[in-house]
Amino acid sequence: MRLAAPPPDNEPAGHLNVFLGALRNNGQVCGTDWPIVMDNGCCVATVLAPAADSLDERYHGTYVRKCIAEARQVGITFACSPIGPACDCADACACANPSAYVLFTTFLTLESPVRCMDCFGPVPLYPFTARPNADFHDVISWQSDYQSCDHLQMNCTVLERAATRQMSVIDSALAAAGRACCARLSELAGKPFYYYLYRDKGRSAAREAQRRCPACDGPWHLPATLHGCFDLRCDNCRLLSNLAFNLRRPNDDSR
Known part of the structure; x- marks a missing residue:
């Protein structure tokens, strides 16, 4: 530029x-x-x-x-003039009509925090704009806050437990802000928007198998892992999560 x-x-x-x-x-x-x-x-x-x-x-x-x-x-x-494609970013979504979207980011993510539920490619925010005098400050702020928490829990030195809780618990301030973003984006897109709840550690595989949706207490285990990330999905509450990373199989490198 x-x-x-x-x-x-x-x-x-x-x-x-x-x-x-x-x-x-x-x-x-x-x-x-x-x-x-x-x-x-x-x-x-x-x-x-x-x-x-x-x-x-x-x-x-x-x-x-x-x-x-x-x-x-x-x-x-x-x-503005383009230089070329970024070498360390995920391929953008090319789906003509995605069935749903998920709000998703990590401390390593450079791309948009919106992902296509079908191909899991990043989706730009600007096509969702439908209101005058509006931008996506709330979504960008959520992404920045989430990545800050993810940095803290990955570093394992300062505020690790507090940061992990923000990412994992449905009633945290971070989750509340993210779900509010999902609701607004869903209204703009006319499509479902899912929110991802990070799951770091679990006590046992048996307890993980018994986990239920934290919002409605309904069953949400998927028959197979979705996009290498999600093992749990509640379509009623539009929530996604994963089986605890400390209990995943040794060859599972989704994180």
Whole structure:
């Protein structure tokens, strides 16, 4: 992404950061790792986009358009050019009409937190936009909070138990925020949105086999693992989970 050279008394990097933040909240760029460098009098940032056409003007939301208009008033324009596909990201969903979606991320995930339930490929957020003056700040905030918790529980040093609880328990603040995101996205998409409850440790395989949906207490064991991640699914409550990782088979590398 390239920012044209502005008048000398402006701060192009500041405008570019604001613009990138608006794009992120609209689901048009992923993450916050966008180093900015000077190149031939222009500020240039390299960003990860969900798809090759994600930065097209047709996907711009209200706040993105506002940033563009404000930058133009001080002589700044933005230009975008693709570099190539990312080597360490999952392939984007190519399904014409997904049956459902799942809100899913990890501390390693760079892509959109929305996944297709059919192919499990990442799905950009911006196609779900249906309300004026709205973006996806709530979904992006949830993803950032979830990844922070996942970092803590993977590091196993500070706040491991508290972070794991946020990811695992249905009445945690993190789960409540995520399920609220699912409800809004489901309304926009007209499709079911599932929420994933992480399961780290269990006491025994027998107890894991007896686990029931934490929301309705109904049965939710799947006959086979779905997408290498999910062993449990409640269609009534739109919840997904896994059998405890400490009790999985040795060759199970889904995490």
